[in-house]
Every structure is written in C-alpha cells, then in structure tokens.
Amino acid sequence: MGLLSLLVACSSPAGPNLLVISIDTLRADHLGAYGYDRPTSPNIDKLAMEGQRFTRMISPRGATRPALMTLQTSLPPVLHGVRQNSAIGREGLPTLAGLLTGQDYQTAAILANGGELPWPGFQEQHTVKRLPRDVATTADAITILEQAKPPFYVWVHLMAPHAPYDEHPGEADFRDPAYAGPIDGSSRSLLAGMSGNPAFTEADLDNIRARYDAEVAHADLQVGKLLAALDHTGHRKDTLVVLTADHGEQLGNPQPYLHHFASGYDAVLHVPLILAQPGRIPAGVATETVAIQDLAPTLAALLGVAAPSSWMGRDLRPAFSGGDLPDLAAISEVEGGALVATLNNWAYSRNPRNKGYEFAPIQNYQEAGLAGPPPVLRMPDRKLWQLDQDPSQLQPAESLPAEARLEEELRRFIERTGWPGTIDRVAVPAELQEQLRQLGYVEGSPR
Ligand SMILES: [Zn+2]
Numbered sequence: 044m045g046l047l048s049l050l051v052a053c054s055s056p057a058g059p060n061l062l063v064i065s066i067d068t069l070r071a072d073h074l075g076a077y078g079y080d081r082p083t084s085p086n087i088d089k090l091a092m093e094g095q096r097f098t099r100m101i102s103p104r105g106a107t108r109p110a111l112m113t114l115q116t117s118l119p120p121v122l123h124g125v126r127q128n129s130a131i132g133r134e135g136l137p138t139l140a141g142l143l144t145g146q147d148y149q150t151a152a153i154l155a156n157g158g159e160l161p162w163p164g165f166q167e168q169h170t171v172k173r174l175p176r177d178v179a180t181t182a183d184a185i186t187i188l189e190q191a192k193p194p195f196y197v198w199v200h201l202m203a204p205h206a207p208y209d210e211h212p213g214e215a216d217f218r219d220p221a222y223a224g225p226i227d228g229s230s231r232s233l234l235a236g237m238s239g240n241p242a243f244t245e246a247d248l249d250n251i252r253a254r255y256d257a258e259v260a261h262a263d264l265q266v267g268k269l270l271a272a273l274d275h276t277g278h279r280k281d282t283l284v285v286l287t288a289d290h291g292e293q294l295g296n297p298q299p300y301l302h303h304f305a306s307g308y309d310a311v312l313h314v315p316l317i318l319a320q321p322g323r324i325p326a327g328v329a330t331e332t333v334a335i336q337d338l339a340p341t342l343a344a345l346l347g348v349a350a351p352s353s354w355m356g357r358d359l360r361p362a363f364s365g366g367d368l369p370d371l372a373a374i375s376e377v378e379g380g381a382l383v384a385t386l387n388n389w390a391y392s393r394n395p396r397n398k399g400y401e402f403a404p405i406q407n408y409q410e411a412g413l414a415g416p417p418p419v420l421r422m423p424d425r426k427l428w429q430l431d432q433d434p435s436q437l438q439p440a441e442s443l444p445a446e447a448r449l450e451e452e453l454r455r456f457i458e459r460t461g462w463p464g465t466i467d468r469v470a471v472p473a474e475l476q477e478q479l480r481q482l483g484y485v486e487g488s489p490r
Contacts, residue, residue, distance in 0.1 A: 058146065058194035058346055059320065060282040064269060065114070066262045067107060067156050067202035068303060070291035071100070071315040072434070073259055081217055083259040086267035087317070090286055092326065094319025095363045099332045101373035101385045102290040105303035105311040107156060110289040110335055111200070115139050115162065117339040117354035119456075120376060121464040131160055137351035139339040140164030140196060146348055149195040151187050155180040156202035165198070175209070177201045181265040185272040193281065194346075199269060203262040204292065206233055206302060208254035215260035217253035219246075226250045231411040234403055237299050238418050248295045255294060280321060283345055287338065288314035296435040305402035305420040307377035308436050309390050309428075318345075318363075329362040332386050334373035355459075372452040379463040381422035382456070384449040388431040389442070391449035394424040 071077045074084040076091035077098070103113045104120050112118075112125040115138045125132040140150045141164030151167040155176045162168055167187075173179035184199040191197065203209075208228035210216075224247045226232045233251065236243040243251075266286065273279045293300045296310040303311045316333065318324050318341075336356035343350045344358045361368045372386040380398025384391045399421035408417040427449070429440040456462060 058148070059323070060191075060194050060278055061143070061148075061196040061285070061342060061346060062188070062269070062273060062282050063114075063196070063198045063285040063287070063342075064266055065111065065198070065200045066204065066259075066266075066286075066288050067200065068205040068290065068292045069259065069262070069288035069315060070204075070294070070310055071098075071288075071313045072310075073256060074315055076317070077315060081256050082215070083217075083256045084263040086263050086270065087286055087315070090266070090270065090284065090319050091317045093321060094284070094317050094324050095327050095329055097316040097318075097329045097331070097333050097359075097362070099330065099385070099387070100287065100314050100316035101332065101334050101375060102288070102312050102314050103335055103373075103375050105290040105306050105375075105377070107289050108158065108160070111162075113335045114287070114289075114338050115164070117336045117350070117356040119336060119355065119374065119460055119462075121460045121462045122355070126379070128158065129160075134163075136163070137353060138162075138164035139342060140198070142343060142348055142351070143194075143196045143346070146346075147194070149191055150197075151191070151195070152198045152200070153180055153184040153187060154198075154200040156200060156205060162198075175211070175261075177203045177262055177265045181268050184269060188269070188272050188278070189276055193278065200289075201262045201265055203258040203265075204255055205258075206230060206255075206292075208251075208258055209261075210254075211257065211261045214264065215257050217256045218250055219253070222246055222250045224250060226254075228254050230407070233301055234407065234411050235413060237301055238403060238408070238413055238415075239299065240413055240415075243295065243299060248298075251301065252294055255292065283318065283320045283323070283342065285338070285342065286315060286317040286319075287335070289335075290314060297437055299418075300402060300420050302402065305377070305400035307375055307381055307383040307392055307422045309385070309430055309434065312373075312375050312383065312385060312390075320345075325363055327363055329359070329368075330387075331359075331362050331368045332371070332373050333357075333359055333362070333368075372449055374453065374456045376462065377422050382453055382462070383422065384452050384456075385430075386445075386449060386452070388429055389427060389440075389445045389449060390430055390436065391427045391446060391453075392422045392424070393450075393453055394422045397421060397424065 075088040108128045109120040116123045152165045171180040340350045340356045341359040372384040375383045381394035399419035402420045403417040426439045428436040
C-alpha cells in the first residue's frame with residue numbers, strides 16, 4: 044500500500060453522518076421503551092437501549108408540517124410561519140439541512156407524508172406514494188443510504204400510525220378477535236364515534252388503540268430495516284441516528300377526540316426522542332423537558348457545526364454529558380387561540396378567548412354522511428394537570444407555584460415571539476390541495 048493510500052485509509056471519515064427517522068403521529072407512551080405493555084416496538088426499543096432516550100420531548104403543534112418545520116428551523120410555528128399543513132412558511136430561514144448542505148453534506152428527504160411542498164435546504168426530496176407507503180418509503184431510503192457518500196444527512200419520515208388504520212397481514216395484530224362493533228379503521232368509523240354518532244364504547248376504544256398499535260409495529264419494522272441497512276453499508280458507527288415524531292395522537296385520552304390537529308393534550312404533544320451513535324452518545328435516560336425546536340441545535344453541535352444565532356432551541360448535550368440543562372417549559376400552540384406549557388410533570392393550558400377548532404371540517408363531515416353541526420374541540424383556559432398522576436388529563440390539578448411558573452413562561456414566550464402573530468393560511472392551488480387531501484393532510488379524509 045502506498046503512503047498516500049495508507050494515509051487516506053487511516054484518516055477518519057469526514058463528519059458523522061446523520062439519519063433522522065421521524066414517525067408521523069407516534070405517541071411516546073405507546074412504545075416499549077417508554078413503558079408500554081404491548082410489544083409494539085422491538086427495534087425502537089433496542090435503539091433506545093443503545094442510545095440516549097429523552098423521557099419528555101414536546102411537539103410545538105399537533106400538526107405534521109408545522110412540527111417538522113420546527114425540527115428543521117429550530118423555531119416555533121409562530122416564527123417559521125407554517126401554522127397549517129398547506130403553508131410554505133417564511134423564506135430564507137436557516138435550516139439544519141441548509142446548514143449541512145453548506146458543509147458539503149449530501150442531504151436527502153424521503154417522506155411518506157410530507158406533501159409536495161419544499162423542505163428548504165435539502166438537495167433531494169422524494170415524497171413516496173407507492174403502497175404500502177412506509178414499505179416503499181423505506182425501500183427508497185435504503186437505496187439512498189446504500190449509495191450515499193459520507194457525510195450525509197438522510198431524513199426519513201414514516202406515517203403508518205396516522206389514521207385511517209390499515210391492516211398488515213402476517214404482522215403484529217393486537218385486536219380482540221371477539222370485537223363486533225362499528226370500528227373498521229376507516230376515517231368514517233372514527234369520525235362517527237368522535238362526533239357521538241354513536242359515541243365510542245370502551246370496546247370501540249380498545250379496538251382503535253389496537254389498530255393504532257399495529258400501525259406503530261408496522262413502522263417499527265421499517266425502522267429495523269433502515270438500521271439493518273445502515274449496518275450493512277458499514278456506516279452504523281459513523282452515523283448519528285435520531286428517532287422522533289412530529290406529534291402524537293389523542294386516541295380518546297381524553298375522550299372523545301382521537302386525532303391530533305385540534306388538540307393540545309399531552310397524548311398529542313408528548314413524542315419520543317432517541318439519539319444513538321455507539322461510542323459517541325452514552326446509553327442512558329434524560330428526564331429533562333425538551334422540545335422539537337431543540338433538535339437542530341443539538342444535532343448541529345454533535346456534528347461540529349455552529350448553529351445560526353436565529354435558532355431558538357437549546358443544545359441538549361448537557362443532558363447526557365454530565366452537564367446541567369436548566370428547567371425550561373416547552374411551549375405548544377393549538378390553532379391561533381390556545382397555548383400549552385409543559386414542564387416536567389405539569390401541563391398548563393391557556394385559551395383566554397375560548398377559541399376552538401372544528402375538528403371535523405364540514406366537508407369531511409358531510410362526506411362521511413354525518414348529520415348535525417361538526418364538533419368543536421376547545422382547550423380549557425387556565426387549567427393545570429399533573430401528568431404522572433393523571434396522564435389522560437381528566438381532573439385539573441391545583442398548584443399555585445406550578446401555575447405561576449408556567450404562566451410566567453407563557454408570558455415570556457409571547458413577549459419573545461409575538462404570538463399569536465398572523466395565522467397565515469397560504470393559498471395553494473386546488474390541485475395541490477387535492478394532493479394534500481390524499482396524503483392525509485386534511486383531517487378526517489383518506490390519506
Ligand atoms: Zn403528522
């Protein structure tokens with residue numbers, strides 16, 4: 044071997060690679076790694092054992108594109124401007140992908156549910172529509188991983204846990220075979236129950252949660268394939284792997300709402316976060332309250348790249364490197380009316396104008412053949428919950444110190460961001476609206 048090739052062989056690879064796997068609508072508490080009693084997530088659980096698991100990661104909004112834009116820009120929706128799935132957002136904001144592209148990373152986004160709107164900073168973006176959607180998305184992502192030249196940033200967004208619920212023959216099935224109720228996994232059967240036409244029974248809710256869990260297991264299978272591909276390419280050791288979600292799913296916690304878009308309850312806001320890179324990220328559990336906006340600065344720091352000053356999130360490395368990450372509430376919004384502050388075991392909602400969100404848009408409601416006015420979900424004003432005692436948020440708690448602390452954090456957030464700002468429904472062409480509908484972006488509609 045010549046000296047030059049020896050030197051090349053000995054030099055460490057340029058920068059760690061980054062693989063971000065986000066799973067649409069994935070509640071943290073339906074994963075084994077987060078204490079769930081069903082075997083929904085063997086591959087994610089293994090990743091969690093190898094890496095750092097954050098026990099309380101909070102989404103800024105129960106909606107796909109707003110939350111994922113926060114992941115990419117480290118800004119809350121009021122500042123990046125994506126309040127709806129059909130919004131493009133403010134132009135020219137520094138993104139994680141743009142930052143890494145500028146550092147000669149190869150960047151690619153492979154999305155099962157990301158619409159056709161651009162994700163700024165990525166050199167490549169593919170929205171996969173072949174079925175089964177997550178299987179096809181994973182296959183495309185593996186092709187990209189196999190061909191990628193380090194350093195790379197590959198973002199894969201899966202969507203199996205998003206309603207409606209498909210069946211996956213031969214895979215995990217948690218349903219009670221004796222169930223004979225009206226739930227069939229379709230949007231119509233879910234919308235009917237949410238609207239009280241007729242109201243869900245406990246057996247219905249069990250069936251819905253079992254279907255959701257099977258979809259979680261289906262997404263987990265794809266995670267296993269992606270990690271196996273990373274092993275196969277020899278890049279597991281030099282790749283930082285991130286597993287997270289855009290938002291969770293209410294699933295009747297509390298009743299009767301199932302979905303995410305209209306809600307600010309913890310079942311919707313609490314998402315998983317696992318960071319793993321053997322030999323580089325210590326295995327462990329971080330219990331600090333963290334937010335999706337913290338991801339970009341943390342990942343940039345782990346890749347040795349300076350974060351733009353506009354990013355609002357925190358570098359989370361102190362949480363797993365023996366440092367101190369001070370308590371800070373994670374702030375989430377629901378439409379333009381309500382805010383929720385989450386800190387440790389407390390959640391506090393403010394909705395001073397009593398604004399609600401029509402959770403079954405009229406068109407879908409009529410299409411589903413349902414009568415009467417569509418239901419509206421309102422987050423309560425000045426309500427506090429103690430999440431470890433009351434995870435479904437059924438009984439408001441009393442703690443003046445907790446309420447005062449979270450009220451103050453909300454005041455500071457509003458002062459800093461100008462929330463609620465303008466709720467900007469960027470007009471998109473009718474054709475694109477239809478694509479968004481088909482991708483599940485209009486709540487209650489088919490994917
Ligand atoms: Zn989503």
